[in-house]
């Protein structure tokens with residue numbers, strides 16, 4: 001069982017609700033940062049708390065849903081220690097875990113059907129980081145974050 005932080009904008013909230021229900025059936029604990037309806041909102045306002053909860057280890061992983069998954073992933077990747085991957089199929093989801101140790105998954109509700117989204121999420125949750133040469137590359141991302149972070153290392 002893991003703690004999964006969830007966030008969506010108006011384009012993604014319905015899929016986020018479906019994913020939340022599925023995660024609960026799988027025994028996961030869910031932290032839902034909204035949004036909770038179809039009123040138009042701005043995706044960065046939802047990506048940020050999810051990314052911060054993962055960076056602060058309050059959640060094990062994060063899942064973000066917008067129309068394409070792109071705005072959510074762009075925003076989440078501004079937070080140090082977050083590696084967000086926008087995935088449109090299970091192979092991308094598997095490789096984002098094996099090679100990139102992605103800790104946030106971004107999905108596009110306008111691009112993937114509900115059942116495919118669940119398949120992507122399941123694959124993503126079940127796949128372990130492969131380590132080895134990939135760990136060296138993640139280390140370089142972390143180094144870059146540290147070089148570009150403010151004096152407190154990106155911590156608030």
Ligand code: RB5
Nearest residue numbers: 011066067068070071072
């Ligand atoms: C909202 O219309 C849309 O721009 C948003 O959900 C997302 O796709 C942005 O990346």
